[in-house]
Amino acid sequence: MNIDLNLVRTFVAVYETRSVSAAAKRLNITQPSVSYSLQRLRDLLQDPLFTRTRNGMLPTFNATQLFATFKGAIDNIQDAISAARQFDPSSSTRxxxxxxxxxxxxxxxxxxxxxxxxxxxxxxxxxxxxxxxxxxxxxxxxxxxxxxxxxxxxxxQILKRKLFTESYSCVVSTKHPTIGNSLSLEQYVAAKHVVVSPFTGHHLVEDVMSEMGIKPIVALRVPHFTSLLAVVATTDLMLTLPSRIAKSFARDGSMRSLPPPIPIPSFDVNLYWYPHSxxxxxxxxxxxxxxxxxxxx
Known part of the structure; x- marks a missing residue:
């Protein structure tokens, strides 16, 4: 059963004020609108909800049972809205x-x-x-x-937004004995490679080589990339990694960044989040x- 949130607000207002006119004033709507909403809710719940008496609108047993749940739901929604409106990044310590x-x-x-x-x-x-x-x-x-x-x-349920599209490049030392300003497939296959553990998500290069039947010479396997700057710069090892990072590695002149001689697909770098109301x-x-x-x- 889907119940319009406005019906719940109307119910809570009538329950707390015990009056259709007072509920209308609180909600800033007309009395006929309150009466119409109450009738819709009565039809949905198959209960009269309130009985008109000299002392106001008297809730039925079922209405009394529903009030705590409905009131709690409205309060939670209002608290969330209030908290959302109050977020100020310039002063927040979150x-x-x-x-x-x-x-x-x-x-x-x-x-x-x-x-x-x-x-x-x-x-x-x-x-x-x-x-x-x-x-x-x-x-x-x-x-x-x-x-x-x-x-x-x-x-x-996880949402994502593309930040940019990335490709892969290879980095080697500028002092590499056999690789200069270009990289052939034969050189790539013969090179000693550094491989990073796949739990970081960077397993695409190995997947492509496997599909092509290439068995790289893995001279070093590490859990992450950041320790490799000095290693590649001072050895004959080759590292294949995202192009933006490859260019930053090569910026100081100790390494060169080269396009890979195998067709490694580009990929999207995304932002992922889960909406929490x-x-x-x-x-x-x-x-x-x-x-x-x-x-x-």
Missing amino acids: RFRIALSDLGESHFLPYLVRELESIAPSVGLEVIQIDSEKIGEWLSTSHIDAAVGNLEFVGA EDAMAQQWFCETIIRALSNV
């Missing part, structure tokens, strides 16, 4: 939690923190290491407020801030 990969921490976090400092200096931010298998649960239970990445199977405006503001800070990185 702490938001976001799940990022280690690459997200190193590349996205500076942009996001600068944006927060400029418009919400007292807001706190906590970063959770992303785990692609747990993101859906974390979002739906409010363990985190948002996540950024390229994730699959996060749950049917009790914190709607704060959550909306946080998501909009992430979108603004990261869409053009």
Whole structure:
């Protein structure tokens, strides 16, 4: 049964005032509107709800039973609206939690923190290491407020917004003995590769090589990317990773970024969140801030 929320408000007003006219005044509607709403609710619930007496509208037994539930529902909705309206990022001390990969921490976090400092200096931010298998649960239970990445199977109720489309590049040391300013398929297959554990969501490269029948020489397997800057710069190892990060790795001149000689599909980097009505405006503001800070990185 679907009941119009306005009918519930009318019921609560009549119950508390014991008067159709007083309820109409409280709700700022006409008395016929109150009477019409009461009749609709009576038809839906198959109960007279109120009896008109000299002392006002007397609730039936069923109406008395319903009042606590209806009143609680209205109060919860009003509290949520009130809390949402009162959210002010310039003065809020709320702490938001976001799940990022280690690459997200190193590349996205500076942009996001600068944006927060400029418009919400007292807001706190906590970063959770992303785990692609747990993101859906974390979002739906409010363990985190948002996540950024390229994730699959996060749950049917999880919402997402594309921030940008990304591709892959390879990075090698500028002192690599056999690889210069271009990269052939033969060089790529023969290279010693660094591979990052798949729980971060970066498993696309290995999937493509497997589909092509390429068995890479995996010289190093690590749980995250951020420890690899000095490793690749000072060895003959090759790392395949998102292009934005590859370019930042190569910026100091110790490494070069090259297009991969295999067809690795581009992918979307998305913002993920789960709508929570009790914190709607704060959550909306946080998501909009992430979108603004990261869409053009």
